[in-house]
Amino acid sequence: MSLIHFLPGVVKELLKHVPSLAIELTDWDGVKRDLPLITSRLFTGSGVSPLIESQTRQIGSWVNFSTRTLPKEPMDMSSRQSKGDALLRYYFAQLYHSKGMFLDLRDSRFQWSGNKLRFHPSGFWYQFSPSFREGLLELYEGFYLGEDSKFESGLIATGLLNRAWPIEDQLEIKNLFRGHFGDSLDHPMRFNLQRFQETFKKIFEFLIRKKVKLSSEFMLFGIYLVTLYLSLEGSGTEHSVKELFLEVHQSLTTNQIPKTRNPPPPES
Numbered sequence: 001m002s003l004i005h006f007l008p009g010v011v012k013e014l015l016k017h018v019p020s021l022a023i024e025l026t027d028w029d030g031v032k033r034d035l036p037l038i039t040s041r042l043f044t045g046s047g048v049s050p051l052i053e054s055q056t057r058q059i060g061s062w063v064n065f066s067t068r069t070l071p072k073e074p075m076d077m078s079s080r081q082s083k084g085d086a087l088l089r090y091y092f093a094q095l096y097h098s099k100g101m102f103l104d105l106r107d108s109r110f111q112w113s114g115n116k117l118r119f120h121p122s123g124f125w126y127q128f129s130p131s132f133r134e135g136l137l138e139l140y141e142g143f144y145l146g147e148d149s150k151f152e153s154g155l156i157a158t159g160l161l162n163r164a165w166p167i168e169d170q171l172e173i174k175n176l177f178r179g180h181f182g183d184s185l186d187h188p189m190r191f192n193l194q195r196f197q198e199t200f201k202k203i204f205e206f207l208i209r210k211k212v213k214l215s216s217e218f219m220l221f222g223i224y225l226v227t228l229y230l231s232l233e234g235s236g237t238e239h240s241v242k243e244l245f246l247e248v249h250q251s252l253t254t255n256q257i258p259k260t261r262n263p264p265p266p267e268s
Contacts (some may be wrong), residue, residue, distance in 0.1 A: 006035065008042045010104070010124060015219075016224045019197050019205035022219065030216030034126075041123040048123055051100045059093040059252070062086070066120045069112035080092050080235045083112035088239055089268035090117060092248040095137055100127040103220060105227040107234070132217045133155055141249065143181055144242050148174075159214055160207070169210065176203045193229045 004012065004023070015023070043049055063086075074262040075083065087110065094125045102121040113117040128136075135157025142151025155161035161173050180188060180199040200222075207214070232239070250259065 002241060008039050010042065010122070011038070011223065012091050014104075014223045014226055016239075017193060017197070018222050019201045019204055021208060021223060022202060022214070024097075025204055025207055025212060026219045027213045027215055028222070031219065034216050034220075038126070039125070042066070043123070045123040047100070047125060048121060051102070051125055052121070054099040055094075055097055058097055059090075062090045062093045062117070065118050066111075066116045066118050068111070068120060070118055070120050072108075073111065073113070075112060075210070077113050077236070081237045081239075082115070083110065083117060083235045084235050085244060086117035087228070087231055088241060089242045089248050090119070091224075092140070092245050093252065095133065095140070096252040098127075098130065100125050101224065103224045103227065103263055105224065105231055107231040110231070123150045125215075126220050128217055128221070132215065134223075136221065139177075140245060144179070144185065144245050144249075148215065151177075158218060159212065160203075162210075162212075167208065173203070173206060176206060184241040186242075187239050188216065190238045191229050191232035191235075193226075193233050196225075196229050 004015070006187045007015070053190045055063075056065065060216050087105065091105060094190065102119075102125045104122045109122065135154045137154070139154030139159060142154055152170075152243065154163065155173065155177065160177070161170060163170070176199075180196075180203065182195075182199075
């Protein structure tokens with residue numbers, strides 16, 4: 001656990017919002033392997049420009065990148081709603097991008113301007129392994145498309161379920177995750193960090209009972225999810241998460257990838 005003291009400040013700050021049980025479940029040998037690279041990227045910004053270029057080619061219709069800090073502007077409720085919807089689209093679109101994901105989605109890095117989401121990313125980015133990233137996609141696709149076998153495969157690929165477990169345990173972890181997704185299947189969702197922490201605490205308690213160790217990738221994804229909640233919690237808006245996910249899913253899985261014909265360079 002002493003390794004936490006060596007984490008970059010932004011990572012330690014964001015981990016405060018992750019249930020403490022997650023720390024107990026994490027494979028810290030994996031964190032130790034990733035730490036030098038993550039720290040270097042945060043301090044030097046290495047890899048940011050190539051990732052911006054790569055994302056602009058594949059998912060550039062979801063976001064406009066900026067290389068400078070974005071000023072805070074007053075927003076009415078309609079603009080906050082549109083900005084939140086756009087952020088959720090980008091959150092999901094990144095999962096389909098294999099070259100890497102920007103993990104810090106806090107509100108200070110975004111601006112809603114000209115009916116477009118503008119984003120000034122930090123050096124906090126990570127390229128998840130294909131099996132883990134595809135497992136996350138299976139998890140979301142299985143839930144929102146109503147495909148239980150895919151939902152189960154996603155839980156297995158991300159290290160959250162083991163087919164060797166008794167059936168009742170397999171059903172329990174599935175139901176815990178369905179509970180975490182809440183009413184987002186049928187109703188607009190209001191993002192609440194406390195509820196997020198409470199539902200994940202139940203999941204982590206179950207995983208501790210099963211003596212599961214979670215990969216460092218899961219911890220990093222948890223931080224990614226936390227930054228989404230931090231951005232959306234204060235907006236006072238509700239979002240049709242299923243509709244937004246299906247919009248992105250359909251666009252990025254039908255060979256109709258949304259992108260600009262001549263992607264503009266990042267704004268400086």
